[in-house]
Amino acid sequence: xxxxxxxxxxxxxxxxxxxxxxxxxxxxxxxxxxxxxxxxxxxxxxxxxxxxxxxxxxxxxxxxxxxxxxxxxxxxxxxxxxxxxxxxxxxxxxxxxxxxxxxxxxxxxxxxxxxxxxxxxxxxxxxxxxxxxxxxxxxxxxxxxxxxxxxxxxxxxxxxxxxxxxxxxxxxxxxxxxxxxxxxxxxxxxxxxxxxxxxxxxxxxxxxxxxxxxxxxxxxxxxxxxxxxxxxxxxxxxxxxxxxxxxxxxxxxxxxxxxxxxxxxxxxxxxxxxxxxxxxxxxxxxxxxxxxxxxxxxxxxxxxxxxxxxxxxxxxxxxxxxxxxxxxxxxxxxxxxxxxxxxxxxxxxxxxxxxxxxxxxxxxxxxxxxxxxxxxxxxxxxxxxxxxxxxxxxxxxxxxxxxxxxxxxxxxxxxxxxxxxxxxxxxxxxxxxxxxxxxxxxxxx
Numbered sequence: 001x002x003x004x005x006x007x008x009x010x011x012x013x014x015x016x017x018x019x020x021x022x023x024x025x026x027x028x029x030x031x032x033x034x035x036x037x038x039x040x041x042x043x044x045x046x047x048x049x050x051x052x053x054x055x056x057x058x059x060x061x062x063x064x065x066x067x068x069x070x071x072x073x074x075x076x077x078x079x080x081x082x083x084x085x086x087x088x089x090x091x092x093x094x095x096x097x098x099x100x101x102x103x104x105x106x107x108x109x110x111x112x113x114x115x116x117x118x119x120x121x122x123x124x125x126x127x128x129x130x131x132x133x134x135x136x137x138x139x140x141x142x143x144x145x146x147x148x149x150x151x152x153x154x155x156x157x158x159x160x161x162x163x164x165x166x167x168x169x170x171x172x173x174x175x176x177x178x179x180x181x182x183x184x185x186x187x188x189x190x191x192x193x194x195x196x197x198x199x200x201x202x203x204x205x206x207x208x209x210x211x212x213x214x215x216x217x218x219x220x221x222x223x224x225x226x227x228x229x230x231x232x233x234x235x236x237x238x239x240x241x242x243x244x245x246x247x248x249x250x251x252x253x254x255x256x257x258x259x260x261x262x263x264x265x266x267x268x269x270x271x272x273x274x275x276x277x278x279x280x281x282x283x284x285x286x287x288x289x290x291x292x293x294x295x296x297x298x299x300x301x302x303x304x305x306x307x308x309x310x311x312x313x314x315x316x317x318x319x320x321x322x323x324x325x326x327x328x329x330x331x332x333x334x335x336x337x338x339x340x341x342x343x344x345x346x347x348x349x350x351x352x353x354x355x356x357x358x359x360x361x362x363x364x365x366x367x368x369x370x371x372x373x374x375x376x377x378x379x380x381x382x383x384x385x386x387x388x389x390x391x392x393x394x395x396x397x398x399x400x401x402x403x404x405x406x407x408x409x410x411x412x413x414x415x416x417x418x419x420x421x422x423x424x425x426x427x428x429x430x431x432x433x434x435x436x437x438x439x440x441x442x443x444x445x
Contacts (some may be wrong), residue, residue, distance in 0.1 A: 077107040080194045084203070093210045101186045101213055101220040108191040111183065114227045115192060120389050125333040125358050126380035132362035137171050138369045144176045145370060151262050155248065159269035160279040165346075166269050168367040169353060170261065173235040177261055180233060181225040185209055189229050189238075205229050208238030217245075217254045224257065232256030233264035236271075244271040268353075275352045276345060281325045283350060283364035284343035286376055287314050289330075295433045296422060298330040298340075299415070309342060317377055333357055335435025339378035384437055391441055398444040399424055 085098050131137075144167055145152065152163040167176075174180050189209055193202035209229070213220055225231035229238065233256060236245060245254040248266030256264035290313025297312075304312075306328060310321030314330065322328075328342045341361070350360045365376065387395065389411040396406040396417055404420040404427075418434035425432040428443070 074107045077191070077194050081105070081190065084190070084193070084206075087203075088207060088210060091207055093207065093214060097210055097214040101210055102190075103220070105184070105187045105190060107194070108183075108187050111188045111191045111227045112195055115195070115197070122386040122388055123358075124380070124384065124386045125338070125361065126382060127386075128358045129362060129365065129376070132172055132358075133366045133369060133375075137175070137366065140176055141167050141171050141366065141370045144170070148261070148265070151248075152265065155266045155269045156279075158248075159266070159273040159277075161269040161272045161277045162279060162367065162371075164367040164370040165272070165277075165283075165350075165363065166265050167370060168363045169268050169272075169350075170234055170265060171366055172359065172362055174233050177233045177259075180235075180257070181227070181230070183224060183227045184220070185223045185225050185229055185231060185238075186213075186220050188225075188227055192228070202229070205238045208242050212238060212241060216252070218257055222257055233261045234268045236264075236267065240271065241267070244274060246270045271353070272349055275349045277349045278326070278345055281346055282344060283346040283360065283367070284331065284341040285322050285325075286317055286378065287322065287330070287340050287342045288317060288319070289314055289340050295332070295336060295431060298332050298433065299418070300329050300331075303327040303329050306342065314340075314342065331357065332433055332435065333361060334380055334384075335437060336431045336433040337381040337384075337435075339376050339380070381437075384439070387436055387438060387441065391438070392436065395436055395441045395444065396420075398441070402444065 081102060085102075088098060089095065141164075145163065152166065155161070155166065156163040170176055186206070186209060189202050189206040193199050193206050195202075209223065212218065213223065223231065226235065230236065231238070231241065236256060241254070241256070245256060245263070245267040247254045247263060249255070249260070249262050254263050254267065256267060287309075293313065304327065306322035306324050309328065309330070314322075316322045322342055325344045328344050331341045331343050331347075332338065333341075347360055347364065350363050353363070354360070369375070392413060393409050393411040396409040396411070399406050399417070399420045400409070402424065404424045405416075406420045407416040413436045417436065421436060421440065422432040422434045424444070425434075425440075
């Protein structure tokens, strides 16, 4: 998913089989919130004499209320569409494009249910990687590399982005095209723009989607994707598509939706190249930290050359200084008890696709495995679990009350909270790794 959605914004796929690999593929996976299925079936008025089970009397009133709300929403939605069309024409969208795109579009209650009932993503980094870089995903990724070898070599040569990285993005975004989503994009974006919670953002995406249709890259019927508007094999949102998608096949269309993934893979490479991908350089390297390492230096703002880190005792798993791949930071996704990585420029480039650390590590490590490199060697604190949002808020509240201000309570573990955790850890003689663990919360209770 392109990173402009932001770390906390969730996407979830409507799942539809698209390609068949040697083994059943893992589904797409992202380290953000997942949706909870609605607790009721959205009301649809069907003609004819369909047979339905009778509702219990105590549910009749509730279902009737839903019907009234849906009818009201549809009327208001149609008024909004009329107003939106005037705005769209002012931005260069033709009447014929609008007429074709909005034919049959109605207020989509399923999209709203998904948007408003997003479950919290609470996997630990090792749980996430277990799925993101599973043996099935590695095996299917290697098959995808073989199947599309010629075009991937051409894409790599043109854009200077390692083909294994492009395939790793494909693997995490749609399980190599198997789960691209079947929600009509115009209807989904119009519903979300009308809903108003992120109205300006989704209206911008809707205008961009209409421009894609007007340009002739696809039509509204074939423009499908996730309920939140991400499209194709590698899940571009419309504005990113307009800016970065390419016609690699040379047929006059930038087609990221078809069974042929060529344009989607090339567009992903073009996107990563635009943000400065450095070919044949790693996203990160697993490293060993010395005894007595100053964990305050394990943050994104502290950058040193591999040689400088080496003089501080930070070395590769072979015990030697890491080669000079440029300025680097130290990342500890599970604190002092898990793996440590020296991360480089390419880490930041993958972040432009999705800014969650777990996603970036997932793409990076999957690409490493596709290149034949080994699994992560360090052990993880598997007896730990991820904190829920309520627990993260509690952690911030308790830290602040204890005199270690987190500069606000929002349930997100950012630089201020990490600094507060480190200060608390130092005050207690603990390893100041800044990791928000359940054990830490229990110590604060």
